[in-house]
Every structure is written in structure tokens, then in C-alpha cells.
Amino acid sequence: AQRIVLASRxxxxxxxxxxxxxxxxxxxxxxxxxxxxxxxxxxxxxxxGRMDAAKSYSxxxxxxxxxxGAGVGVVIxxxxxxxxxGDLVTGDLGWAxxxxxxxxxxxxxDPALPPTTALGVLGMPGFTGWHGLNAYGQPKAGETLVVxxxxxxVGSMVGQLAKKYGLRTVGIAGGAEKCRLATEMFGFDACxxxxxxxxxxxxxxxxxxxxxxxxxxxxxNVAGKVLDGVLPLxxxxxxxxxxxxxxxxxxxxxxxGPDQLPRLxxxxxxxxxxxxxxxxxxxxxxxxxxxxxxxxxxxxxxxKYLEDVAEGLExxxxxxxxxxxxxxxxxxxxxx
Ligand code: NDP
Numbered sequence: 001a002q003r004i005v006l007a008s009r010x011x012x013x014x015x016x017x018x019x020x021x022x023x024x025x026x027x028x029x030x031x032x033x034x035x036x037x038x039x040x041x042x043x044x045x046x047x048x049g050r051m052d053a054a055k056s057y058s059x060x061x062x063x064x065x066x067x068x069g070a071g072v073g074v075v076i077x078x079x080x081x082x083x084x085x086g087d088l089v090t091g092d093l094g095w096a097x098x099x100x101x102x103x104x105x106x107x108x109x110d111p112a113l114p115p116t117t118a119l120g121v122l123g124m125p126g127f128t129g130w131h132g133l134n135a136y137g138q139p140k141a142g143e144t145l146v147v148x149x150x151x152x153x154v155g156s157m158v159g160q161l162a163k164k165y166g167l168r169t170v171g172i173a174g175g176a177e178k179c180r181l182a183t184e185m186f187g188f189d190a191c192x193x194x195x196x197x198x199x200x201x202x203x204x205x206x207x208x209x210x211x212x213x214x215x216x217x218x219x220x221n222v223a224g225k226v227l228d229g230v231l232p233l234x235x236x237x238x239x240x241x242x243x244x245x246x247x248x249x250x251x252x253x254x255x256x257g258p259d260q261l262p263r264l265x266x267x268x269x270x271x272x273x274x275x276x277x278x279x280x281x282x283x284x285x286x287x288x289x290x291x292x293x294x295x296x297x298x299x300x301x302x303x304k305y306l307e308d309v310a311e312g313l314e315x316x317x318x319x320x321x322x323x324x325x326x327x328x329x330x331x332x333x334x335x336x
Contacts, residue, residue, distance in 0.1 A: 001023070001098040002313055004066065004096070006066075009053060013321075014250075014324065019316075030079065032103055035078075036075055036093060036099050037074050038073040038096060039335070040073075040115065040119065040333050041093060049249065080106075089107060120153040123153075126290075127280060131280060132154075132280075133145075133161055135241075141165060144235075146230055150173045151329065154221060155219075159171055170210045172191065172207075189210075198225075199225050203225050208233055211233060215233045216234075220242045220243055221245075224247030241278065305331065306329060306331065309335045310333070319332055
């Protein structure tokens with residue numbers, strides 16, 4: 001079997017040299033365990049944080065240890081009750097061709113839906129969008145929502161649900177093609193290309209035009225110049241579910257430039273903003289409710305999803321690096 005391990009920690013941006021492909025012997029499954037042949041695995045922005053030594057909400061991956069993350073695969077041997085050879089399962093299978101895992105950590109997939117949906121639209125990212133929007137965004141018909149990384153699995157879920165709830169939705173994405181997808185496929189009322197706007201001031205002007213009534217919900221995925229631009233446009237009583245800040249993931253020191261803290265703090269006070277950081281792994285108890293609500297919408301085509309599939313374990317590092325810079329078109333998956 002083969003897997004990808006963390007060869008060294010990134011200094012700033014991730015490089016190919018931070019990873020190593022290695023062979024390993026797949027152990028026999030013990031009592032309660034199954035062996036899985038991985039067919040697909042997920043590349044997610046949070047994995048960038050796990051490559052650093054600093055303790056975040058999940059422990060760092062040790063240098064030399066396998067890269068972890070969600071995957072789907074076929075059971076090839078089972079000593080776990082309820083799982084049999086040939087079953088399709090999802091769980092933390094890692095960046096690997098095969099995995100042996102406790103049956104308790106695996107979920108059997110509904111064969112009616114494409115298995116890759118368990119990694120994106122109906123997996124952790126889609127769940128993140130659904131939970132963050134409903135629990136902390138508190139969307140109301142007639143309001144305006146802004147979300148960046150609008151064609152990714154989190155942003156596209158947020159935008160589609162908000163539209164369904166009757167909000168005006170403004171997406172922000174990298175490039176004209178992604179903006180076209182945002183409006184045509186995901187139904188955003190408007191989409192702005194952040195690459196066409198050099199700084200926060202330019203972003204602000206563009207967002208102001210797309211959101212003439214101001215912004216009630218800013219679903220935070222990226223920070224950087226998008227946050228800078230949207231903050232002054234927040235309406236009184238606005239909500240900011242703080243989900244991610246991908247523009248800052250490579251920073252190992254504060255960026256150069258003026259100290260924005262006074263302006264930020266004043267805006268939070270004067271506009272009575274509710275900013276709520278959340279980590280989705282605290283909320284798995286809500287996952288069945290999410291699936292019950294959203295899986296039928298995916299099955300009947302109401303909620304659309306886009307997947308970007310890289311082929312081959314050896315190509316996972318390059319696909320991961322590209323995804324962090326916006327090279328992905330939809331949920332980034334690796335197919336084996
Ligand atoms: P995506 O598939 O959308 O990939 C990340 C995207 O970020 C890129 O495609 C790119 O899109 C955008 N991006 C990268 N750099 C910048 C930048 N400097 N400025 C603006 N946009 C940028 O990722 P996900 O949908 O999986 O995740 C979205 C966010 O949600 C991430 O921040 C992630 O960390 C966070 N998250 C948080 C969770 C939690 O528990 N809090 C759980 C899951 C995800 P584009 O080309 O359109 O700019």
C-alpha cells in the first residue's frame with residue numbers, strides 16, 4: 001500500500017518538498033476493524049493548519065506521520081460487526097491507497113448518491129456551511145449575505161441555502177469563470193472577482209454596488225481584503241459566522257500595514273455586530289439533522305455541487321497546494 005506523509009513543516013506557503021510518498025505494509029484488521037481500499041479522499045483547507053507545529057483546534061500532524069483526512073472506499077476485509085466486504089464507507093482514511101480502521105469510526109454510505117458527495121456537499125464542508133449559516137447567521141428573508149470562496153463546498157452551500165431562504169446573495173470568487181459558475185450554477189444574485197480588486201478599498205466599492213442595502217450576514221471564509229472591504233458595509237445588528245480565513249493560513253507573522261484593530265473594534269461596537277467563531281467538529285450531533293434536511297435537496301437537484309477531481313495519490317500534494325491558492329473548481333477530491 002502507499003500513503004503520503006508529512007516530510008517537513010512549511011515555512012510560509014506549502015511546497016512539494018513538505019510531502020513524501022512512501023510504501024507501507026497494510027496490517028491485518030484486528031477485532032472490530034476493517035481494511036478499506038480507498039477510492040477517493042478529500043483535500044481541505046484546514047489540513048494546512050495541521051501541517052504547522054502550533055496547537056490549533058486539532059493536534060499537529062507529526063513530521064514523518066501520514067497525512068490525515070476524510071475519504072471514501074470499499075471494505076476489502078472485515079472483522080467489524082455491521083460491515084462486510086464490498087460495503088462503501090466514509091471516515092478518516094488519510095492520504096493513502098488503503099487503510100485499516102475501527103469499524104466504529106466509519107459510516108456506511110447510501111448507495112443511491114455518488115460516494116464523493118460524502119466528502120463535499122453532504123460531508124464536513126457542506127455541513128459546515130449549513131450549520132454556520134443557520135446557527136450563527138440567523139438568515140431572514142429580504143436580508144443580504146456575502147460569502148467568499150463562493151464556488152467551494154462551504155461557500156456554495158451557504159449561498160444556495162441563503163437564496164432558498166429569500167436573501168440577496170453576493171458571492172466573491174477568484175476569476176471570471178468561477179463568478180460565472182457562482183451565478184449560473186449556484187444562483188448567486190451577483191458575484192465579484194476578488195482578483196480584479198487590488199485592495200480592501202476596491203473590494204468595498206464593488207461590494208457596495210452589489211449590496212445596495214448593506215450587508216446583514218458576512219459568512220467569513222477568507223478574511224484579507226474581502227473582510228477589509230465588507231466590514232464598513234455591515235448593517236446594524238449584522239452577523240459574521242467566522243468559519244475560516246484562508247488568506248491568512250500561510251502567515252507566520254502579522255502582515256505589514258496599518259493596525260486595523262481600532263477600526264475593527266469600533267465597527268463591532270457601533271454596528272452591534274455578532275461575530276461567532278465555530279469549529280464544526282464540536283457539532284457532529286447536528287449532522288443527522290443536516291443530512292435529513294439537505295440530502296433530499298441534493299438528490300432532487302435543488303442543491304447543486306461541483307467537484308474537482310485530481311487523479312492519483314502522487315498528485316495530491318500539488319492539488320492541495322493549488323486549492324489553497326484557488327486553483328480548484330469546486331470541492332477538491334483525489335481519485336485513486
Ligand atoms: P474551498 O474549496 O473553497 O477552497 C479554498 C478557496 O479559498 C480557494 O478555492 C479560493 O477560492 C479561496 N481563496 C484562497 N485564497 C484566497 C484569498 N487570499 N482571498 C480570497 N479567497 C481566497 O474551501 P472550503 O469550501 O473547503 O472551505 C472554505 C473555508 O471554510 C476555509 O477557510 C476553510 O478553512 C473553512 N472551513 C472551516 C471549518 C470550521 O470548522 N470552522 C470547516 C470547514 C471549512 P477563489 O478562487 O474563489 O478565491
